[in-house]
Amino acid sequence: MTSGEVVVSWVWNETPTNLQAENIPIEANRATKEGSSTWFSGHVNLKNGPGGEDRMYGFLNAWAEPASAEYIVNEWG
Numbered sequence: 001m002t003s004g005e006v007v008v009s010w011v012w013n014e015t016p017t018n019l020q021a022e023n024i025p026i027e028a029n030r031a032t033k034e035g036s037s038t039w040f041s042g043h044v045n046l047k048n049g050p051g052g053e054d055r056m057y058g059f060l061n062a063w064a065e066p067a068s069a070e071y072i073v074n075e076w077g
Helices: 014-021 053-064 066-076
Strands: none
Touching: 053 066
16 A cells, blocks of 8 residues: 555555555545445344344444434544
8 A cells, every 4th residue: 555556455444544644645435326336244143143134234224324324434534
């Protein structure tokens, strides 16, 4: 990433922020015409598990809220 040979790359959110802090000229485009990419891990809805679908959807809806995205972008980079 820092060699100057990379034109386009997909990286974790904090990478551009960390590289910018090291005065490495890098830009991130989160407003692409194709839309933004994201990742999601760590949640499994077990068949016959505790909680139920209403709690699963509550969790997923909370992640989809603009305030969640704002926090991730501002705090995680």
